[in-house]
Amino acid sequence: xxxxxxxxxxxxxxxxxxxxxxxxxxxxxxxxxxxxxxxxxxxxxxxxxxxxxxxxxxxxxxxxxxxxxxxxxxxxxxxxxxxxxxxxxxxxxxxxxxxxxxxxxxxxxxxxxxxxxxxxxxxxxxxxxxxxxxxxxxxxxxxxxxxxxxxxxxxxxxxxxxxxxxxxxxxxxxxxxxxxxxxxxxxxxxxxxxxxxxxxxxxxxxxxxxx
Amino acid sequence: xxxxxxxxxxxxxxxxxxxxxxxxxxxxxxxxxxxxxxxxxxxxxxxxxxxxxxxxxxxxxxxxxxxxxxxxxxxxxxxxxxxxxxxxxxxxxxxxxxxxxxxxxxxxxxxxxxxxxxxxxxxxxxxxxxxxxxxxxxxxxxxxxxxxxxxxxxxxxxxxxxxxxxxxxxxxxxxxxxxxxxxxxxxxxxxxxxxxxxxxxxxxx
Numbered sequence: 001x002x003x004x005x006x007x008x009x010x011x012x013x014x015x016x017x018x019x020x021x022x023x024x025x026x027x028x029x030x031x032x033x034x035x036x037x038x039x040x041x042x043x044x045x046x047x048x049x050x051x052x053x054x055x056x057x058x059x060x061x062x063x064x065x066x067x068x069x070x071x072x073x074x075x076x077x078x079x080x081x082x083x084x085x086x087x088x089x090x091x092x093x094x095x096x097x098x099x100x101x102x103x104x105x106x107x108x109x110x111x112x113x114x115x116x117x118x119x120x121x122x123x124x125x126x127x128x129x130x131x132x133x134x135x136x137x138x139x140x141x142x143x144x145x146x147x148x149x150x151x152x153x154x155x156x157x158x159x160x161x162x163x164x165x166x167x168x169x170x171x172x173x174x175x176x177x178x179x180x181x182x183x184x185x186x187x188x189x190x191x192x193x194x195x196x197x198x199x200x201x202x203x204x205x206x207x208x209x210x211x
Numbered sequence: 212x213x214x215x216x217x218x219x220x221x222x223x224x225x226x227x228x229x230x231x232x233x234x235x236x237x238x239x240x241x242x243x244x245x246x247x248x249x250x251x252x253x254x255x256x257x258x259x260x261x262x263x264x265x266x267x268x269x270x271x272x273x274x275x276x277x278x279x280x281x282x283x284x285x286x287x288x289x290x291x292x293x294x295x296x297x298x299x300x301x302x303x304x305x306x307x308x309x310x311x312x313x314x315x316x317x318x319x320x321x322x323x324x325x326x327x328x329x330x331x332x333x334x335x336x337x338x339x340x341x342x343x344x345x346x347x348x349x350x351x352x353x354x355x356x357x358x359x360x361x362x363x364x365x366x367x368x369x370x371x372x373x374x375x376x377x378x379x380x381x382x383x384x385x386x387x388x389x390x391x392x393x394x395x396x397x398x399x400x401x402x403x404x405x406x407x408x409x410x411x412x413x414x415x416x
Binding site for chain 2: 052054056058059061063065079081084085087089100118161162163182184186188190192
C-alpha cells in the first residue's frame with residue numbers, strides 16, 4: 001500500500017512539474033510593465049474575433065461560443081456573441097447594457113461586483129493599467145516562449161467566491177491579450193481566445209450603443 | 212324529503228361517468244414517462260431563469276453520465292457558473308450554487324423541477340384519461356404526488372406535466388416543438404411561487 005501511495009505521489013508530482021515546466025517566473029517585471037505600458041499607450045482601438053470555451057472537468061466537455069470583440073479608448077467595449085446564440089454586452093464607461101434576443105437591460109457596473117471585475121480586467125488589460133491592480137488582486141508574472149502570463153488571485157470575497165484565479169496571456173510579439181483563462185474553485189474554467197486582432201482601426205461610437 | 216334528496220344525490224353522483232379508467236401498474240408500461248434524453252446525448256439550451264424576482268439568463272447544459280445519473284449545469288453567457296446539479300437515482304446533489312441562488316428552498320425547488328422536467332421520476336399506480344377526438348392521452352400518477360402527464364399519442368412524446376407536491380408547490384411543465392423526440396422548447400411555471408424556467412434548444416451532441 002505504501003508503494004502505491006509513493007508511485008501515485010511521484011506520478012502526481014511529475015505531472016504537475018511537466019505542466020508548469022513551460023512557464024517560468026519573469027525576472028524583470030519592470031521591463032515587462034514598461035513594454036506593456038508603451039504598447040498600450042499607442043493602442044486606440046482593437047477589433048478581434050473571439051472563441052469562448054467553457055471546460056467542465058467532471059464531464060470532459062467543452063461548450064464553445066464565438067463572436068466579435070471591439071474596444072475603443074478610454075473605456076468602451078463590445079462583446080457580440082454570434083454562435084450558437086446571439087447575445088450582446090456593451091460596456092460604456094460604468095454602464096453595462098445587455099441585449100438578449102429583443103430585450104435590453106442597462107445597469108451600473110458597480111452594482112454587480114463580478115461584472116465590474118470583468119469590465120475592469122478587460123479594459124485595464126487594454127489600457128495597460130492591469131498591472132497596477134494590487135488592491136484587488138495578488139499578481140504573479142510568468143513567461144513562456146510565446147506569452148507573458150499574469151496570474152491574478154482575487155482579494156475581494158465577492159469575486160474569489162466565483163473565480164479562484166485569472167490568467168492573462170499577453171502575446172510576446174505585440175503585447176496584446178491573446179487569452180484570458182478564468183479558473184473556478186473547482187477544476188472548471190472558461191477560456192477566451194482572441195483571434196484576428198486588428199489594432200487602431202476606425203470604430204465608430206455607434207458600435208457601443210444598443211438601438 | 213331530506214332522505215329523498217340524499218338518495219337522488221347519491222344516484223346522480225353514481226351515474227356520472229368516471230372520466231378516466233384505472234389500469235394496473237405494470238400492465239401498460241408505455242404510459243410510464245419516457246426519457247427524452249439518452250445516455251449518449253447531451254443537450255445545450257439557452258435558458259432564462261427567474262427566481263423570486265431575480266432574473267438570470269445563460270446556457271443550461273444537460274449531460275447524462277450513466278443511465279441513472281444526469282449532470283445539469285447552468286452558466287451565464289460569459290461562462291460564469293450559476294449552478295451545478297447532479298441527479299443520481301433518487302438523490303439530488305448540489306455540487307455548486309451561485310450565492311444569490313444558494314438558499315435551500317430555491318436550490319431544492321430548482322433541482323426538483325429539473326428532475327421532473329427530465330422525467331427522472333419513479334412513477335407508480337397510473338390511471339389515464341383518453342380524451343375523445345384528440346391525440347392526447349393524460350396519465351395520472353399517484354406517485355410521485357399528484358402528477359399528471361399529457362402524452363401525444365402519435366409517438367408518446369410528453370407535451371405537458373403538472374405536479375403538485377404541497378399547497379405552495381404546484382408546477383406546470385410544457386414541452387413543444389419536437390425534433391427527433393427532443394423538445395426544442397420547454398417552459399417550467401410555478402403557480403404559487405415566483406419561479407420559472409424557459410429553455411430553447413441550441414445544440415444536441
